[in-house]
Amino acid sequence: MSSSSDEPSAKKPRRRSRIREAHEAKILHIAEELFSRNGYNGTAIEAIAEHAGMSKQNLLYYFSSKEVLYHRVLENILDLWLEKMALLDQEGEEPAEMLRNYIRGKVELSRTNPKASKVFAIEIINGAPHLKDYLKSSLTPVLEADVQLVKDWIAEGKMDPIDPYHLFFLIWSSTQTYADFSSQVELSLGKGELDEADYQTATEFLTHVILKGVGLS
Amino acid sequence: MSSSSDEPSAKKPRRRSRIREAHEAKILHIAEELFSRNGYNGTAIEAIAEHAGMSKQNLLYYFSSKEVLYHRVLENILDLWLEKMALLDQEGEEPAEMLRNYIRGKVELSRTNPKASKVFAIEIINGAPHLKDYLKSSLTPVLEADVQLVKDWIAEGKMDPIDPYHLFFLIWSSTQTYADFSSQVELSLGKGELDEADYQTATEFLTHVILKGVGLS
């Protein structure tokens, strides 16, 4: 509609800088990796900076403190998480199909973002000290909507009268275990690393057991 | 039968000391608590010592290093874990009943030892750097026996032909979530802390869904 300039009043400080964008992205990526391996306290910002190819002081130029950086990492993760969470919102299909997609999405998330999942998990285990407020305000409404949907299904006699909350706890934990506890899973299976077939097997197993378990198959 | 002395050949260095026993126990207990809240790197041995009512140097007299102390905490936890693991060994009852007891035992463990479970979880998430060898040698054989038992049940047509390994991953993750991710569960349920009724509900829910899901009910 208007001209290509979005800020007509900008006179001088109108720089966003590709270099900043790139560096911040790189730092966030490395930070996710290191935080997932060593936790918050076990990760030195100097180590993050080194892996990102810059000095610690330079990193601190982009993220004013370790806390701020960690926060950003957590927020990115939670947003990813909440995206998949909204799957139940899209009504229209059959309950079985929706739950199947939900489970598939969660396993997929574990496969594609294992590091993020681990950072998130450690944060939750430690009582979510940095995340509690954000979690409460963002998770709760989505969960409540999902729970209500399941309750409706139950009321309509479409599935067994199970506790919806615990159903979600079950799905979350069983799907995330392939990211968070991958070392234990790998050790149990006698594998070095899980491959696509393993995730496929996991998805099929979980959908079979959970859907049948709640009377949806 | 014999005299009250168990070591007739002991001449001088025959002290075990109740005080050492008591102090070590106290230290281990506090350490479990703090490690579960702040992780390995986030926990200062000085903090552990303070909570145990002694100086850091005194703690170091009982445990020669932080690593050693952490190791001991982990071993205690893993032993607890493996105990409940052997439930499947006691054959004789019906498959359904055995699995039911197994699940009940795991939930019970989450309820009675949430801190231990958390320390264990963080260690696993971080790739089990301190525990891998011990885990491999102690978990694997028990798990293999359990897996074989399930395979037998499947071969006998007693249950659905599911993947036994993933069944155990499912049970481990879904039961431990009530310890490890308790803060998330509490937040989701809108509760300050889980009570007995919650664990009861969880147990009933999990046994219902999992047993039915694998064709055992």
Add this chain to the structure above:
DNA sequence: ACCATATTTTACCATATGGTAGAAATTAAC
């Protein structure tokens, strides 16, 4: 080329922390 701004480097600092050495004090067997 010039200049304002963005980026990077150099130089420090205060604090926390795991660990060591050895003296002092306590304990318990004899």
Add this chain to the structure above:
DNA sequence: GTTAATTTCTACCATATGGTAAAATATGGT
């Protein structure tokens, strides 16, 4: 009570780490 061992305390230390201050350098628009 003496004695040998156990337990605790005093004094340190080396290192790691998050963070600050400010100078130096690069960048991009005009």
